[in-house]
Amino acid sequence: MAEVLEPKKEKKVAKHSKELHMKWFETMYRIRRFEEKGLFAYSQQKIRGFFHVYIGQEAIGAALASALRPTDNVLTGYRQHGVALARGLSSKSCMAELYGKSTGNVKGKGGSMHFFSKEHHYYGGNGIVGAQIPIGTGIALAEQYKGTDNITVCMFGDGAARQGALHESFNMAMTWKLPVLYICENNHYAMGTSVKRTSNVQDLWKLGLAYDMPSEPVDGMNPESVYDAFMKAAEHIRAGKGPYYLEIKTYRYRGHSVSDPATYRTKEELEDYKEQDPVKVTELTIVSNGIATEAEVTKIKEAIDLEIEDAMKFADESDYPLGSELYDDNYMQKDYPFIMD
Numbered sequence: 001m002a003e004v005l006e007p008k009k010e011k012k013v014a015k016h017s018k019e020l021h022m023k024w025f026e027t028m029y030r031i032r033r034f035e036e037k038g039l040f041a042y043s044q045q046k047i048r049g050f051f052h053v054y055i056g057q058e059a060i061g062a063a064l065a066s067a068l069r070p071t072d073n074v075l076t077g078y079r080q081h082g083v084a085l086a087r088g089l090s091s092k093s094c095m096a097e098l099y100g101k102s103t104g105n106v107k108g109k110g111g112s113m114h115f116f117s118k119e120h121h122y123y124g125g126n127g128i129v130g131a132q133i134p135i136g137t138g139i140a141l142a143e144q145y146k147g148t149d150n151i152t153v154c155m156f157g158d159g160a161a162r163q164g165a166l167h168e169s170f171n172m173a174m175t176w177k178l179p180v181l182y183i184c185e186n187n188h189y190a191m192g193t194s195v196k197r198t199s200n201v202q203d204l205w206k207l208g209l210a211y212d213m214p215s216e217p218v219d220g221m222n223p224e225s226v227y228d229a230f231m232k233a234a235e236h237i238r239a240g241k242g243p244y245y246l247e248i249k250t251y252r253y254r255g256h257s258v259s260d261p262a263t264y265r266t267k268e269e270l271e272d273y274k275e276q277d278p279v280k281v282t283e284l285t286i287v288s289n290g291i292a293t294e295a296e297v298t299k300i301k302e303a304i305d306l307e308i309e310d311a312m313k314f315a316d317e318s319d320y321p322l323g324s325e326l327y328d329d330n331y332m333q334k335d336y337p338f339i340m341d
Helices: 018-043 058-067 081-087 091-098 132-146 164-176 204-211 223-241 267-274 278-288 294-317
Strands: 073-076 122-125 152-157 180-186 215-219 244-249
Touching (some): 018 091, 018 278, 018 294, 058 223, 073 081, 073 132, 081 122, 091 294, 122 132, 132 152, 132 164, 132 180, 164 180, 164 204, 180 204, 180 223, 204 215, 204 244, 223 244, 278 294
Parallel strands (some): 073 122, 073 152, 152 180, 215 244
């Protein structure tokens, strides 16, 4: 059974500013509504193929949006709509990409799992499990080579933590003291298999200790906890001390993908975690502690509801990519001997 974290009822002095709390709620509510509307569009067959939603894990996206600089790099796996929105990609470009439309952030060619935005330093959206770990390590090496103080945030799930590339990357990153923040979003189930069934090491943050990498667990249902952990890690990395590793313990309320009924977990477990819903608990915390009024929170919700409806209309009305553009934006070496005119 999950350990239920009840919000405190008494009014307290907020540790962080009103601006931060409102930013967290706005980001989480945007992700939640985007994913809910995406599921609705999927039921109408406007979105097809694989579809993995971020519902339940929004606190991580909220902290990401508020703790990083615009020039920092972010990579993640295929459960990535929420991370992209948190990084600043527009609801319109993300929804249009889900619809496979030319106005999507990769012109309708990436779909649900492969968002990308050079302008936002967002490098996917990677469909191969764990592929982003060595890629992120390489991007961090590039930043070190260029002499910047940018950090690279490389996010992966508990299932990807089983990949051998993780250990190679950890070893290289610590040897060269690369400016990379590794984040394991542990939602307890790699597809439908629990962590306890796949590894003798169930505290996944301990994997970093084998490389003397600073590593710690984080409550991923609370944006404040995630934000504090991000800021601590970022300070360490920007000081030139090398990588940091966080296991952020979270939970997905839906199945692995839209086709997964999630029968491998009990209803009681799911309900226990829903008591910790980061969107609802943050809203309650803001209002009950006088950080903002209920009217202020409602205003944010209404604005985002309109934003997501507008994004769906935009996606509906956008055109599909032209067939003639099939080979555009693909890497091709023109003098390669097997390329035909």
